[in-house]
Amino acid sequence: MITVSPARPGDLTAAAEVLAEAFVDDPVTGAVLRRTGADRLRCAQHLFVALLRPAIADGTVDLARRGDDSQVLGVAIWEAPGAVTTVARLAAQLPSFWRACGAAGLVRALATKRAVERYRPRQPHWYLQEIGVAADARGQGIGGALLDARLADVDRQGAGAYLESSTERNRRLYRRYGFLDGAPVRRVPAAPVTMWRPPSSDQAPRPAATTPHPSA
Template sequence: MIVVSAAAPGDLVAAAGVLAEAFVDDPVTGAVVGGSAHDRLERTRHLFLGLLPSAIAHGTVDVARHVDRPEILGVALWEAPDAATSVLRLAARLPSFWRALGPGGLYRGVSTKIAIDRHRPRQPHWYLQEIGVAAAARGQGVGGALIHARLASVDAQDAAAYLESSSERNRRLYRRHDFVEVAVLDGVVGSPTTMWRASASDRSVGLTCRGARPCRPA
């Protein structure tokens, strides 16, 4: 059985390792991190060591484990509707980002974040910033468990949710959780697709795309 809980500060290093393993070959993350193949995993780990602490403190990082084992199988990093992560806020973790990216990567990272933020819907929403599953745990329903757990809370708040996806395989998973495709995100390497999940009350009356036009339902 897989259980999902909020990450604790002691989960930081393991959670960063899982996300680094999951994103080392991701086209968007890879374009930002750069570097050679042999050091990209470590650079990606430092990237997540910079991103995770604030999110863990705000209770928006979920981790999945087997019910009787301590190892982290998967991690989901969310951003609450009232907690948008600005470039200025991320500057507090500059040492980790410097080790991960170097000066050129920092420029690419800021440029990528600006391009991504430009496409974010104005309507308040939960944002699935990153989700990753350890290689040894893939195919066991870990990603679905992580998404389901947070979306239960999102629906209880009658809130919407939003994400970007670079993978058709992942988009199939998101569609099963009521996300619909909105548009291709131009100006970002890999051209990820943006996806929107309407609030429970909007979905109940058939409104799947409020606040996220134009929408192309899957």
């Protein structure tokens, strides 16, 4: 049986390793890393440490395990509605971002973040920032268990949910959970597609914005 629970600070390293393995060859992640080859995985781990640490503190990182086993099989990083990332908070993670990306990678990462933010829905929503499964646990329902756990809370809150997906295979999974295809994110490697899951109370579901916000 797969169990899903909130990550704790002591889970940081294990969770970063799972996501690094899952995303080391992802075109969006790879575009900002400072190294290739064997060092690429290590840089990806630094990147996910930087992303995970504040999210774990917020209680918005979910971990999947099998029963009472301590091994982390899957990780999902969510951002709650109305969450605000302050300059001080980003600065606290700068050493990890620097080890992951270097100067050139940080510039590319900021440009990617700006491009992605232009497509975010204006209405409050839960944002699935990253979800990944350990290589030896894929195809076992881990990703679905992670989605089930958080989306149950999202529905109880009557909130929407949003993500970007780089592959058609993953989009098929998200569609089964009620996500609707939106627009490809321009100026980002592989042009990931935006996906919007309307609040359960919506009578007329609509997809995420199909174009960037004009004011962005």
